[in-house]
Amino acid sequence: MHTKRSTPWLYLGPALAALTFFLIYPSINTIYLSFLDRSSERFVGASNYVYVFANRTMLTALRNNTLWVLIFTPLTVFLGLILAVILDRVEYETTIKFIIFMPMAISFVGASVIWKFVYAYRPPLAPQIGFLNAFCGILRLSPVPWLIRKPWINNFCLIAVGVWVWTGFCMVILSATYKGLPRQLLEAARIDGANEWKIFWKIIFPLMMPTITVLITTQVIGVLKVFDIVYVMTNGNFGTEVIANRMYKEMFNFRNFGRASTIAVVLLLLILPMMLVNLWRFRREGVR
């Protein structure tokens, strides 16, 4: 193309300026800040990093993020996969998909309030207005303070909110892939007498593996940064702290910018392997 040499930079200019100012410069600066003290005045070496990996609340946060990755990711992907496959067999598929995808439109803040109400707890004998505890009442169980009972129940309850929001997303992506599978292959297996269970594990699952891998990377990246649900529902109390919420607290409640920066860097380091997978995929596909 015969454009002037300066023309591309005219078009790129605003974008490059914004990317430099809002992403590149601050990221480099944050790495630098992570080696400074709380008000960024004195060099403190690696002591912020020592804190991050030794402080009890931070360790809880790291454990909980691991829990989120290990439960949220497989659950959303697997539920999405099952739904994609079984919904394909019913006539009212679209309606059900619509219902399951709808939470994606709702903010995490909204979803958190919705579920906080489901988990609402009152002491025994008081009328339970939270659905889950009312249900416990029907089963003659005593009410459970879902969001307070550590360490597993409350974390599972928070993770369930994430699953409620994100399963629809996985379902829609996997459903598109499933509908693109060669149908003759599945039919041939059925004629050969393979049962549905076998067909699922031996044919459908391996064929969908590339999509599943992509989904897992995106879900892991997303869940490592989980913030809103925890901030609104428990604010990290009762052993539900997560990395992103801890960073927010170090920043605004404790005003320790050194530690807050360090937590951000740790988050980046956890996400980095996923970034490399993305880059590798991009290189393979090429720019054009």
Place this chain on the structure above:
Amino acid sequence: MGEEGLTRALSRTLLHIVIILVALIWIFPSLGLLVTSIRFPHDVASTGWWMIFKNPFNSTQYTLENYITVITRCGIGRAFLNSFIITIPATVLPILIASFAAYAFAWMRFPGRQSLFVILVALLVVPLQMTLIPILRVFNRLGLSGTFPGIWLAHTGYGLPLAIYLLHNSVAGLPSELFDSAEVDGASSSYIFFRLVLPLCIPAIASLAIFQFLWVWNDLLVALVYLGGTPDVAPVTVQVSSLVGSYGQMWELLTAAVFISIIPPLILFFSLQRYFVRGILAGSIKG
């Protein structure tokens, strides 16, 4: 019906039951939100919301009072307006800037093009947390924190990598004959951009716009950090989360506030479903 037919019928019934059950579990919490928001406070505090099913058509158990209360007395009206003031420029601005850049990346030759694009892809997954402290400091110095222009700019920066990446894909997909013949006719690059590239990429821009709108509308973290809790500028997500702190047990107010906050995304979802799903799927790689 033979034995095999019976098993088939049974397993089909089971399939229907499982699917309906999952759908019910999925819709039940949202239904609770809607119902609670239109019940009287003393009803909400004393009985479960599902009690309305005893006599669902008895209209005397419903009220819009909670909505009036949250809009006028809990700051949700103001916050709703703020959300629009924040979201609309924060959607238009990044898409405009990104489409310029996408055009350059796709159809112009310049040194460093490949490496710049690789950096862009890497930036896709940089967590926002890496940027909060330095930008907040600059914003404080420039007097941009707690202002609408500040958050517009921040969302523009954060939205750009994904927007450029996606628009690049669709701009690059345009046929090269289009550009060749336009050049033969002596069209300038700005003519090509505004008259050919932008109109032809409308579907991609629409999906992207819906994604960015949702992302900004539903955002909590960026608003908390750059706007703080000031009611004059706080969007609806920030306002709702502070209501959770102050009205923790007044579910009729919390649910009404949340319902108001999800109306715009729901309208988008119901009216532009195809673009909506496409936008969300495309945006899934965002960091």
